[in-house]
Amino acid sequence: MSLSVDIRHQLGDTALAATFETEGGVTALFGRSGAGKTSVVNAVAGLLRPREGRIVLGDRVLLDRAAGIDVAVHRRRVGYVFQDARLFPHLSVRGNLLFGAPDDRHLGRIADLLGIEGLLDRRPRALSGGEKARVAIGRALLSDPALLLMDEPLASLDQARKEEILPYLERLRDEAGLPILYVSHAVEEVARLANTLVLLDRGQVVRAGPAEALFADPGLAPMLGPRAAGALLSGQITAHHADGLTEVAVSGGRLILPGVGGAEGRRLRVRIEAQDVMLSLTRPEGISALNILPARVTTLHDGQGPGVMVQLAAGKDLILARITRRSAEALALAPGTECYAVIKSVAVAPGDVGRS
Numbered sequence: 001m002s003l004s005v006d007i008r009h010q011l012g013d014t015a016l017a018a019t020f021e022t023e024g025g026v027t028a029l030f031g032r033s034g035a036g037k038t039s040v041v042n043a044v045a046g047l048l049r050p051r052e053g054r055i056v057l058g059d060r061v062l063l064d065r066a067a068g069i070d071v072a073v074h075r076r077r078v079g080y081v082f083q084d085a086r087l088f089p090h091l092s093v094r095g096n097l098l099f100g101a102p103d104d105r106h107l108g109r110i111a112d113l114l115g116i117e118g119l120l121d122r123r124p125r126a127l128s129g130g131e132k133a134r135v136a137i138g139r140a141l142l143s144d145p146a147l148l149l150m151d152e153p154l155a156s157l158d159q160a161r162k163e164e165i166l167p168y169l170e171r172l173r174d175e176a177g178l179p180i181l182y183v184s185h186a187v188e189e190v191a192r193l194a195n196t197l198v199l200l201d202r203g204q205v206v207r208a209g210p211a212e213a214l215f216a217d218p219g220l221a222p223m224l225g226p227r228a229a230g231a232l233l234s235g236q237i238t239a240h241h242a243d244g245l246t247e248v249a250v251s252g253g254r255l256i257l258p259g260v261g262g263a264e265g266r267r268l269r270v271r272i273e274a275q276d277v278m279l280s281l282t283r284p285e286g287i288s289a290l291n292i293l294p295a296r297v298t299t300l301h302d303g304q305g306p307g308v309m310v311q312l313a314a315g316k317d318l319i320l321a322r323i324t325r326r327s328a329e330a331l332a333l334a335p336g337t338e339c340y341a342v343i344k345s346v347a348v349a350p351g352d353v354g355r356s
């Protein structure tokens with residue numbers, strides 16, 4: 001289901017002006033603190049009432065200032081998951097899940113989707129942070145929403161709990177069939193989940209579009225953080241090896257990655273960080289790195305320091321490599337240069353690999 005947002009509002013000193021469209025899946029709102037992410041989500045929920053604009057979900061107009069339409073919060077059919085789970089302490093997990101649900105028909109399916117079937121009779125105080133987050137997501141889903149809003153749902157969790165929940169969020173994205181507007185300022189999370197990326201800065205949308213294209217854009221690296229920049233490759237598991245490595249076919253060749261779970265044939269999204277990619281003009285021999293992909297330089301983008309971000313085409317995928325300007329000059333890299341992208345297997349962390 002599509003969502004179209006086109007709003008303007010004054011927030012103190014910040015002029016919020018957000019325009020973007022998405023066809024469904026996960027749309028991530030990304031930007032630094034104060035960029036306006038929560039305000040956009042609140043406007044979609046109906047909690048913030050923009051001075052001007054239009055918000056349309058599927059064929060329902062939620063807001064149209066010019067036409068005098070402003071649908072009330074409880075009629076918008078949006079589920080909202082906050083950073084802190086906000087569960088009711090006096091209700092069991094079952095009671096929390098069914099609070100606001102029209103009936104309990106979907107309780108079993110949603111509890112199964114989120115892996116909380118065994119927790120239904122517990123009270124929130126007897127849950128871990130990750131379990132609380134999953135119950136909060138379940139409660140939002142059971143209210144029969146047409147759209148799910150998630151404002152930093154993992155921000156209060158440690159890395160291990162985040163890793164625990166991300167696969168459930170991927171399932172939700174792929175199986176629940178409802179659009180998700182997802183606020184985060186964690187690049188890894190956005191890289192795992194987003195189909196569409198909306199980059200916000202000081203209240204304005206800087207860029208909006210398909211996540212793969214934006215992650216591969218060297219010009220956006222400063223905004224994502226040069227150390228966090230990295231392209232997304234789509235691949236498919238072809239074999240699990242006895243030494244714990246997994247072979248993944250990508251359009252430009254094959255990658256050997258450390259222990260990726262999933263059956264052969266499973267489609268994956270792999271994030272390769274730009275700082276983990278080396279470039280060579282000849283195919284390297286006698287090197288420990290297991291991944292060597294033939295590639296062609298498409299663009300070079302100067303950073304502010306001594307670094308340069310190189311975008312390469314490897315098959316149908318784009319890769320980013322962050323190298324020094326000195327190296328780029330020594331190799332005489334220019335658009336069209338044929339080279340090899342060299343990636344250490346262990347540089348790809350388990351959190352960089354997700355379902356696609």
Ligand SMILES: Nc1ncnc2c1ncn2[C@@H]1O[C@H](COP(=O)(O)OP(=O)(O)OP(=O)(O)O)[C@@H](O)[C@H]1O
Binds near residue numbers: 033034
């Ligand atoms: N009611 C308000 N009155 C005045 N200014 C506001 C109000 N609400 C938000 N702002 C300002 O608008 C800007 C955007 O805030 P918002 O909470 O949407 O940002 P955010 O990107 O979600 O930030 P964070 O990542 O810190 O949650 C901030 O500068 C904030 O101070």
